[in-house]
Amino acid sequence: MIRLRGWSIAYLIAVAFIACHHSGAQAPDSFRWIDFHSPKDQDVVVWVTRGLDGRRWTAIREIGVQYDAALVITSNRANMQSAANDDVYSVWSVSLTDRSVKSILTGANLRLVDWMLFATGGQRELGAVYDDCSNCAATTFFTAFYYDLRSHTWSARWLRGGQGAPIWTSTTAGEVTRTQVYAVMADPNGRESLGTWNRLDYGKVKPAEDFVYRYDLDPVLGLERMQLLVGREAESLKERMCRAQDAVDGLIRGQDSILCQPWRKPVWERKPVTTPPANNQGQSKPPGRQ
16 A cells, blocks of 8 residues: 655645535535645644554545544555546544544545535535445445534434445346436425435336435434335425426436436427428429429
8 A cells, every 4th residue: 555644645636536615505614624735734734644644545635624623535546556536535533632533434436515404504514425436336325524513523424334325326136127316405495305216127027116215304303314205205205306496406317217207398399391281283393494
């Protein structure tokens, strides 16, 4: 493993990595990104570097600070000949008081998307999508990073088995055909949630099955929810995902699939006239002939 030490790590920012410095929504007032080029931030860079000593990484990509904890994104490259898109990304929470480190998640092709609102009146959280592997039949996950006031650490939403909410997969089992739709949507009050719809078609073996999930925060308790919907609730969410009228830009996919056909607006096209006029006698003459 390549081990990059010293000040050089501060400048290894990958071009392909989509940082959220230019996101549309406003970050919490208590949050700031570390400027690797600024002398006043070098103490944080050194502190985080020492805290991650002994962990698997070759470059620090981003450091964000809120209160007494740093959200740190690193990449790990197998060797100097490996392609940049094969890097493995890891997200950490590093304490700014005692250098304790918590591993949040690991994946490939990490993309930070925007600051998102999951609780009315709460602080915005940093949304992200990533894959479980690169150059493979990957599954793509959605999550959000947030500062946990109780533990004074950074955490991620909807983690199960170390991964976030699955929104798209390229894998299928046997002869099963999978059709997918997902969307992150905003309520009129700005509160956002994720909806996913998977249809598994088993051919002649058995009837197709629909799996409709909603990922959000309980508006009363503030706890994460992952709900399998049925009946009217499922149909309502299907329509909402397919219409995508309140969807978040860049966080929708599958609306052009056969699943969404019932909610597509018909496109009116004027049909060409192919019948001759009623007074046509077949006596017209080519131009220039008498």
